[in-house]
Amino acid sequence: MRLPPNVSATDYAKALAEFAQAIGGEWVFTSDVDLDLYRDAFSPFLNEPEEKIASGALAPVSTEQVQQIVRIANKYRIPLYPISTGRNLGYGGSAPAYSGSVVLDLKRMNRIIDVNEQHAFALVEPGVSYFDLYRHIQEHKLKVWIDCPDPGWGSVMGNALDRGGGYTSANYRNHFDSHCGMEIVLPDGELLRTGMGAIPNAQTWQQYKSGCGPWIDGIFSQSNYGIVTKMGFWLMPEPEAYLRCTVSVPRYQDLMPLVEILNFIENSRITSGFPDLESPLLGYPPVGQVQLWNETGPPKMSAEHLKLMSGTKLGFSPDIEAYGARSGIPYWRLWLSFHGPEEVIQAQWHAAQRHFARIAGAKFAVVDHVKLPVDAHQATQYHEPEFGVPSLRAFSIGARTPWNPTPSKGHMWFSPIIPRTGEAIIEANRVFSEAAKSLGMPLFTTFTLPACFWERSFIFILATPVTEDPKTNKRYREGFKNLIEVGGEHGWGEYRTAPVFQKSVMDVYSFNNHALQRFHATLKDAIDPNGILSAGRYDIWPKHLRGKS
Amino acid sequence: MSARKVSGALAAALLVLDGACAAAQADTVAPRYAPGRAVYEKWCAACHDPGIIHPGTHALMTKYPGGSRASGSITAWTDLPATYVAFMVRHGMSVMAPFRKTEISDSELAALAAYLSRNTPGS
Numbered sequence: 270m271r272l273p274p275n276v277s278a279t280d281y282a283k284a285l286a287e288f289a290q291a292i293g294g295e296w297v298f299t300s301d302v303d304l305d306l307y308r309d310a311f312s313p314f315l316n317e318p319e320e321k322i323a324s325g326a327l328a329p330v331s332t333e334q335v336q337q338i339v340r341i342a343n344k345y346r347i348p349l350y351p352i353s354t355g356r357n358l359g360y361g362g363s364a365p366a367y368s369g370s371v372v373l374d375l376k377r378m379n380r381i382i383d384v385n386e387q388h389a390f391a392l393v394e395p396g397v398s399y400f401d402l403y404r405h406i407q408e409h410k411l412k413v414w415i416d417c418p419d420p421g422w423g424s425v426m427g428n429a430l431d432r433g434g435g436y437t438s439a440n441y442r443n444h445f446d447s448h449c450g451m452e453i454v455l456p457d458g459e460l461l462r463t464g465m466g467a468i469p470n471a472q473t474w475q476q477y478k479s480g481c482g483p484w485i486d487g488i489f490s491q492s493n494y495g496i497v498t499k500m501g502f503w504l505m506p507e508p509e510a511y512l513r514c515t516v517s518v519p520r521y522q523d524l525m526p527l528v529e530i531l532n533f534i535e536n537s538r539i540t541s542g543f544p545d546l547e548s549p550l551l552g553y554p555p556v557g558q559v560q561l562w563n564e565t566g567p568p569k570m571s572a573e574h575l576k577l578m579s580g581t582k583l584g585f586s587p588d589i590e591a592y593g594a595r596s597g598i599p600y601w602r603l604w605l606s607f608h609g610p611e612e613v614i615q616a617q618w619h620a621a622q623r624h625f626a627r628i629a630g631a632k633f634a635v636v637d638h639v640k641l642p643v644d645a646h647q648a649t650q651y652h653e654p655e656f657g658v659p660s661l662r663a664f665s666i667g668a669r670t671p672w673n674p675t676p677s678k679g680h681m682w683f684s685p686i687i688p689r690t691g692e693a694i695i696e697a698n699r700v701f702s703e704a705a706k707s708l709g710m711p712l713f714t715t716f717t718l719p720a721c722f723w724e725r726s727f728i729f730i731l732a733t734p735v736t737e738d739p740k741t742n743k744r745y746r747e748g749f750k751n752l753i754e755v756g757g758e759h760g761w762g763e764y765r766t767a768p769v770f771q772k773s774v775m776d777v778y779s780f781n782n783h784a785l786q787r788f789h790a791t792l793k794d795a796i797d798p799n800g801i802l803s804a805g806r807y808d809i810w811p812k813h814l815r816g817k818s
Numbered sequence: 819m820s821a822r823k824v825s826g827a828l829a830a831a832l833l834v835l836d837g838a839c840a841a842a843q844a845d846t847v848a849p850r851y852a853p854g855r856a857v858y859e860k861w862c863a864a865c866h867d868p869g870i871i872h873p874g875t876h877a878l879m880t881k882y883p884g885g886s887r888a889s890g891s892i893t894a895w896t897d898l899p900a901t902y903v904a905f906m907v908r909h910g911m912s913v914m915a916p917f918r919k920t921e922i923s924d925s926e927l928a929a930l931a932a933y934l935s936r937n938t939p940g941s
Contacts, residue, residue: 296920303919306908310915328920358915376920396920400864421864564870649871661864662871667913669877676877676912 270299271324273348274369275813281324284345288327291337296377298326307355307372309362311679313735313746313769321364321768323350325371330378332454332498338373339496340458342801349373350803351496353395353427356420359682359732359767360431366768367804367814373496382499383475386411389504390449390475395426395497399659407645413504414657416441419560421659426500430490432765434722436543436557436654438608439535441505442722445490450474452499453489456797461495475501491765492789493803494796508608511656513542513637514618517549517599519630521585524601525691530624531603532689535724539620542606543655544721550593550600551584551716556730557604557652563665566672574598583698584716599632606655608641666732680732681745681770683712683752685761687719687727694719694727697761701729704755708748728764753777768805775808790815847936854933857926858893861917866892874914892934900931900941907931 272281289297298304307323314320327349329335342349350370355363365372379396384406391402391413399417402425406413416435418428429444441447450464461467463486466474478484489495518527534540545555552570554562562568570578574596577589593600605621607614618635625631637651648658667677687693702713712731719727733745750773753763757777766774778785789809793800800811810816847855858866865874868891879890887895907927910916922930935941 298919302908306916306918308916310910311913326918354921355918356915358913362915363918374918374920376918400860560871563873564876662873664865664913665873665876668873669880669912671880674880679913679915 271301271304271322271369273324273371274367276345276347280345281347284341284347285325287341287344288338291341292327292329292334296328296330298328299324307363307374309358309364309767311358311362311681311735312364313681313742313749313767315678315735315737315739315742317739317742321366321368323365323372324369326374327371328374328377332378332452332460335373335375335378335454335496335498336458336460339454339456339801342371343457343799346799347371347801348804349801350806351375351395353424353430354398354422356398356423357427357431358420359680360765361767361769364768365803366771366806370804375496375498378498381405384409384411384413384504385475386413388476389413389506390501391415391425391504392450392475392499392501393425394499395424397425398422399425399428403645403657403659412507412642414441414507415502415504415659416444416447416657417654417659418444419654419660419663421654421661425502426497429500429502430497432490436652436722437657438505438541439538439724440541441503442543443724444502445487447503448486448500449476449478449503450499450501451486451489451497453495453497455495456799456802475503488792491807493806493809494792496802505608505657508641509610510608510614510641511542511637511639512607512614512618512635513639513651513655514605514607514621515634515636516603516605516621516625517632517634518601518603518628519590519594519599521590521600523628523631524694526628527601527603527625528689528691528694530627531605531721534621534624539617539624540605540607542608544606545604546718546721547602547604548584548600548716548718549602550589550598551578551581553716553718555602555604556720557655560652560662560665563668563670563672564662578715581715583695583702604636667734677734678737679735681735681749681767682765683729683731683733683749684764684766685729685753685756686723686764687729687761689725689727696759697729700755700759701752704752705748708751709744710748710752712752771806772808847933851929851933851936853926854929854931857922857930858933861922862892862930865914868894877912894937895934896937896939898935898938898941900928900935900938903931903934904928 304323307326312320327338348367348370350365351373352363353375375395378394380394381397383392399421402415416437418433418435429448432445435442450466453461455461464480465471465477467480489497531544545557547555577592580586581589607617622633645658648656653660667680669676687697698716705712719729733749753773762777763774775786793809794812800813804811804814865872870876875890904927907917
């Protein structure tokens with residue numbers, strides 16, 4: 270039997286017996302066969318000694334059981350690592366940040382406690398996936414949309430707590446921002462409700478976020494200060510119609526005003542759907558069509574076009590620009606989407622065109638005009654998450670296709686945040702492409718465009734492959750850390766990362782001699798003095814392990 | 819890629835999809851396989867239903883061109899032993915991660931394996 274670090278066999282046996290009494294023996298996992306299911310399937314330490322593994326796993330079904338487990342863990346100093354659905358692939362999966370921890374698998378806590386159509390919110394437990402919530406809404410014919418990321422089997426709560434994003438309207442795309450109210454089991458087993466939920470018999474727990482006094486919800490995301498057992502989310506009322514349009518511009522320098530105008534019309538709410546950048550001339554797809562390119566193959570390009578592409582520097586050459594002009598291939602294309610009543614979205618698109626018309630040669634097109642609702646089958650004609658429909662099509666990334674005959678074993682997401690300007694896109698390409706080339710990393714090759722999940726910044730989300738070759742994985746791991754450092758030197762940081770890179774990422778957030786990290790440690794010592802919860806998550810360590818792991 | 823070309827590519831993908839739906843509707847199973855089919859629908863269909871919009875199916879179509887596995891659709895295969903299904907669910911393959919027992923229990927896995935191997939002689 271595996272043992273958690275710094276726990277005697279006797280104490281672990283006693284703890285397991287008490288865990289079994291609390292939750293039932295069948296939900297206490299200790300065999301190697303069962304625990305291997307908690308390995309991070311996309312670990313860049315695949316089959317290497319440094320791979321982080323679990324010593325045990327516990328699967329409670331209720332908040333009360335979570336409280337009991339936490340109290341037992343305190344008694345025997347058992348390190349716990351809660352997961353929700355454990356499908357955080359590319360960001361750590363179901364494996365603990367501190368190897369040897371006992372995973373607290375919350376998948377069985379899968380109740381959809383409420384979906385309120387009138388006030389457009391949901392209250393869910395950790396094990397509820399986007400598929401579960403979507404199916405529930407469809408079965409009950411509720412006229413609300415969820416906002417989901419690409420992998421639909423993820424936890425609604427877990428994705429928000431890891432600060433993930435989606436594809437519908439700006440108000441909902443930032444999943445942590447769109448939450449309203451939490452219930453949390455603290456590391457000592459105490460139960461806490463945030464926001465208006467702190468009022469007994471609260472009437473507006475999912476309708477007003479902050480309650481009164483310090484608003485503490487943020488410290489329970491990307492952290493280890495508590496186990497969130499219920500969480501509310503605002504949902505979008507089902508819109509009447511959807512319009513997807515493009516703005517195409519001919520010149521390299523048009524990227525700057527294209528982004529500037531996008532920012533204005535998005536911050537003014539002239540558009541609120543997911544904006545998406547593409548370069549037809551450089552063969553770079555919009556995020557929403559990556560799956561389509563994986564399914565049907567990248568667009569065919571002439572030999573001349575491919576040769577010109579390979580001759581660009583930072584995505585530019587006068588020759589390719591001239592080629593684009595004479596071939597009618599835009600340098601850049603911005604995809605815009607609008608949700609709402611017909612007359613409103615038409616007016617929004619009209620206003621958007623008026624703003625973009627100041628770019629000479631800008632061309633406009635309506636690509637999709639959809640009367641809503643659409644069902645899950647109809648949504649397959651599009652990028653489903655832009656219609657609030659969960660899917661797993663994004664797993665075409667890295668999977669075997671005619672265009673990718675050698676599938677990967679997974680990927681780790683390199684995802685730095687940069688300013689929302691055209692200049693920053695070019696500068697980030699300059700910095701990261703030089704670094705990636707010198708490190709032998711398969712990133713930032715010809716030219717890379719960021720995604721527009723967040724309203725006020727860009728984010729690159731790039732899949733670094735995990736292979737079956739340890740030497741290649743080692744090179745990619747080291748390269749990944751190096752890219753994090755290079756980004757930090759330029760004032761850019763990751764928005765989220767897998768445990769193996771969390772120290773590197775948090776080291777970038779070092780203002781005033783790491784004041785933020787020191788504050789995290791102060792909180793950890795106050796809230797979790799025995800250090801039982803998710804040691805090492807986002808490099809927050811309990812006192813007895815600080816500086817040692 | 820122009821918007822028009824995107825639409826063309828989509829149309830091609832949808833032709834595959836439409837065929838897949840027709841096949842799914844025609845696919846009825848004996849009542850004893852219904853529990854396994856429910857597990858498949860919940861956990862597997864999003865990647866393994868027929869058509870290239872399902873990445874598991876597309877991967878298998880690419881891996882096994884021609885022959886009885888060419889559809890890539892595991893619900894239609896006739897050489898899929900129950901033991902192999904169980905192994906794949908618990909071990910994964912390529913970008914398919916394994917499934918934990920809190921997701922697919924041992925009894926659900928047995929039902930799933932029985933459903934997927936129902937057309938396989940000897941299973």
